Amino acid sequence: MNPLLKVSDVTIRFPSGNRLAARLSGQPQFIEAVLRVSFALEAGKTYALVGESGSGKTTLARAIVGLVPTHGGQIEFNGRRISGLSETQLRTVRREIAMIFQDPVGSLSPRLNVRSILAEPFKVHGETADIDRKVTRLLEDVGLPAHFTERYPHQLSGGQARRIAVARALALRPKLVIADEPTAGLDVSIQGEVLNLMRDLQTKFGTTFLMITHNLNVVRHVADRMAVMYLGRIVEEGNTAAIFEAPRHRYTTALLSANLKPDPDHSAPLIEVEGETPSLLRRPSGCEFHPRCIFGLPVCKVQSPKEQLSGTGHRFSCHNPA
């Protein structure tokens, strides 16, 4: 089966702060926020990208919608190459890929009411016929009453704002929705509601979701497949159930154990990640996780680990896997 989205060997670079100084001091002039990343999304499924802040998740998502350029590798959507397209060419693609941004209230203009916010995607793509009916239907889809069209973002609760953001993303019936931290900042009592809504819409319209999050509990419940990112690379990738059952990369094991259980009798996690995330300007030698890994072997310092397969479609790069 052909994947809906195929990311092959993608690298994304940014110029480092002061390029002249970097050149004089012999430091790299670019940082690689995403480094040789490959993965594929099956249509109608939910895929999760997990990792610490700064691991390149959001940058990768922005590259998929064409908001940042890629440097090497390619991104294919629906069998067509979309990396390196011009702005005009991208326009048709953007109809089919929508994004839900991290901060739901911040991503809604405070000066537009819900009607204008939801009408905007239709206007941008010239579908102005019957716009009021379309807006009402969108509100219905996300379970909000029709009179919400008159409200402004500050009159919405966190959960309602999130629903409007979902409605806007779904306006043009995109094939792929990228949701950047869709539940960050939401109370647990509302979190489930938003995730259930996304799942309902997936069942109804067959939407594919790429979810970026560092909430592992959410990933476990909603994602079919997941990739764990560290310093811009995918270090482990596979079926969510398989990874939670038997994580192989030592970073993944640490990450999963840091997931605090709401149970006072559950003892503290045993696997600790030492120190801080290294700077992208000074990537460690060998396995880039080695300075923080408590299971390191001498080889980890000098040689970067090759990707290995573990069962069907579960891959990881570690010299001393769990």
Added chain:
Amino acid sequence: MAEPQGLLEIDNLSVSFRTPRGDVQALRSVSLKMGKGEIVGVIGESGCGKSTLINSTIGLLPSNTGAISGHIRFAGNDIVGMLDRDLRRLRGEKITTIFQDPMTALNPVLSIGTQMIAIQYRRNSSPHEKRLRAVEFLEKVRMPDAEKRLGQYPHQFSGGMRQRICIAMALLTEPDLLIADEPTTALDATLEVQVIRLLRELQRDIGCSVLFVSHHLGAVAELCERVAIMYAGEVVEQGSVRDIFHDPRHPYTRKLLECDPGRILEPRPVLPSIEGELPDLVHIPHGCIFRDRCPDRFERCHERPPVEVIKAGHRAACHRARELASP
């Protein structure tokens, strides 16, 4: 679990704010006791009054504060009605706070060394001694190259590091009470664990009490001894962590725990949530505050529920608290 005689004793505290819509009754009859050296968690969702509780305790309520009633006794003195001068002393010496966002809590144009020396202004010691002490505390929070990093500015540190600097600064004053306001919310899971362990170690080391405010149930379960659950301006239940997590008696606590995906072992397609919205705190409904969203409501919920004592230290404000035992 017996409640130790208090360092902090919040007694029947009510606070309201004046707004154009009317008075928002942000806190209503909140009572909470904290003993010396105790770590108490306050759990609640947005709008439950956590911040108002903290701000009342440090005497930093905003200018639109309306009526305040009740008492906040700290080491025997009542903070409600205390003079600003005395409050400032208290805040600098006895009570310190760590805030959610470690970036905005530090001054971006001063080096952390300057800030860490400045915060010791009440100490009678030379600048050199204060500097050494700053280094000592940075080492306590496991800052590598502490000495060298004193000259650096906040933006040169990562989020986790900045939060540790904030913790070091808070502890430099050797407070009796450390208030941690969602200190791990802005951090990743691995850093969160580090910060929580650090807080616990330092608390043992220095012997201060910690009021840990969070909406992350996992973090509270890991760190705290006692917990208070807040909903819409009231403490609906409080008890030891085991009471709360293993034998919750208030329907809100029970729902909240149920909603936490971390407690649902088998992955499931539909996640639980709490239906309905928070009540309007300008027009407080009669009876139980959670009534409209409660799965266990019955006729009597139109009357304000009594605070039922389940056992020593475990209390829940619900008519059915006694029957709602966990199987």
